[in-house]
Amino acid sequence: MIYLLTFFAVLILVDMADKVEDKKIRWLLLFVSLALLSGVAGVRATSIGSDVDAYQKPLFKIAKEYTSIFDYLSNRTVRRFEIGYTLITYLASRIGDIHVLFFINEAIIVFFTFKAIWHYRQYVSVQLSTACFLFVYYLRGYDIVRQSMAMAALLYMVTLIEEKKYLNAVLIQIIAILLHKSAVVGIGMAFLYFIADSYLERVKKYLIIIISIAIYTISTNYRQIFLKLNDVFPGFLNKYLVSKKLFWASKEGFYESKFMYIFSAIFILALALVMKKHINIYKYYFFLYMMLLAMIGALIGGQGHYAYRVFLFPEAYSIFVFPNMCKLISNDGKSQFIGRVMMYAGLLFYWYFVFVLKNQGEVYPFVMG
Structure with missing residues (x-):
């Protein structure tokens, strides 16, 4: 229930942000949305998310044991993972317990995703795009953490290419690779964008x-x-x-x-x-x-x-x-409402089937840590 309450609260906040004209209020609403999603991820128990035991807890434990960041990065286990993520883990270990790491992980995912959603708002409904992210991808950020962070970064990277901010796009591409090596596919995505453009x-x-x-x-x-x-x-x-x-x-x-x-x-x-x-x-x-x-x-x-x-x-x-x-369906008000209801029903079904019934990524039920 905590997931659904959070999702619909965020959807209301995002819809308000899309409609309000005052930029300060808009960014405040989006910041609250980001904080809410990151906060829920941060307070969850360490039993939620299959990658937590796979590498998040071991890396965090190692980070706590070292006072020197260079000694930490030289650790054999730490060297198996991308340096970007291991640095984030070390930073979180200096601030607090592993829940701080959970919060930072999700904040990065939500930040980059929101930036991309906001970029495409004139073509796609902000609320519906956010709903798709929440019901399909948000809980993946509890499981395939590093790749989810890299995926969000590449979504943002392409928007920078569209805005012809090529240096910034290269920087985000590098960050994505430092989070998960598979993000090297972003180079191919950029190539496809240039062909499309x-x-x-x-x-x-x-x-x-x-x-x-x-x-x-x-x-x-x-x-x-x-x-x-x-x-x-x-x-x-x-x-x-x-x-x-x-x-x-x-x-x-x-x-x-x-x-x-x-x-x-x-x-x-x-x-x-x-x-x-x-x-x-x-x-x-x-x-x-x-x-x-x-x-x-x-x-x-x-x-x-x-x-x-x-x-x-x-x-x-x-x-x-x-x-x-x-x-x-149609662009008239009544038909659009019916279309939205059908889409939300489909997203709810997908979320329930994948994350509740099949418990993909071991993210259900929600338990506070």
């Missing part, structure tokens, strides 16, 4: 065809692809697959992947039917690239673990795509 219409369309072919190839020949990769890179199957067998890890994993595949297809349908009419053409192509890549991730999600997580970066753009599905 170019005047080379043929290149844009050919790239869509290439990605679509990749989706079809992976969906029909994934077993052969994994076998070939294992020939080229011995040990690939052991490292990157949930199961050593070239079948879905389980029936549950198979249906979950197909479930995500269907949702990805719906996102692309929303793009094709709606977003091209409502947003700049380069944003349309860029979002389309991201959703097509998300489909590839959904297809291999039941088989490849680490490989799939790379595709979480483009998948995050669903928070800007899914809200536009409301426009599939």
Whole structure:
């Protein structure tokens, strides 16, 4: 219940911030929203979030034992993780207990995500984008912490590229990599953005065809692809697959992947039917690239673990795509209201199914620490 109360309180605050004209009040409302989400994450018990025992608690314990930051960074266990995250852990250990670390982790995620949401507000409803973030991605920040921080940073990085603040974008890209090495895919995302922003219409369309072919190839020949990769890179199957067998890890994993595949297809349908009419053409192509890549991730999600997580970066753009599905109905007030109700119902169902019934990331129920 604490999660839902927090979500709807934040949605009210964000909606007020979007409508108020006074900038000081607007930023105050957004700051309170950030503090509320970070505060809930900060006061949770250490049993919430599977990555807490995996590396957050061990790193924090080590940080507490060292007075010298250089000795801390030289520790064998600490060196296994990205220096950006280990420095954040050390900073939190100087301030207080592990709950301070939880707070800082979530504050970084929410800050970068809010910056991106606010950037796209003229194309996508701020409230609906925030709802998508809260119900789909917020609790992932309790589990896959480092990657969630990097994902949020890359969302913000692309907005800086759009504003032609290239030096700032490079800085955020570096920060993202220092939080999680997989964020190096941000370089590819930037490349796709420049293609989408170019005047080379043929290149844009050919790239869509290439990605679509990749989706079809992976969906029909994934077993052969994994076998070939294992020939080229011995040990690939052991490292990157949930199961050593070239079948879905389980029936549950198979249906979950197909479930995500269907949702990805719906996102692309929303793009094709709606977003091209409502947003700049380069944003349309860029979002389309991201959703097509998300489909590839959904297809291999039941088989490849680490490989799939790379595709979480483009998948995050669903928070800007899914809200536009409301426009599939109509733009009049009554139809828009019905569309919003349907979207919130869908998000609630997803949240309940993934985080309550399946307890993904071990984040439910909420317990205070």
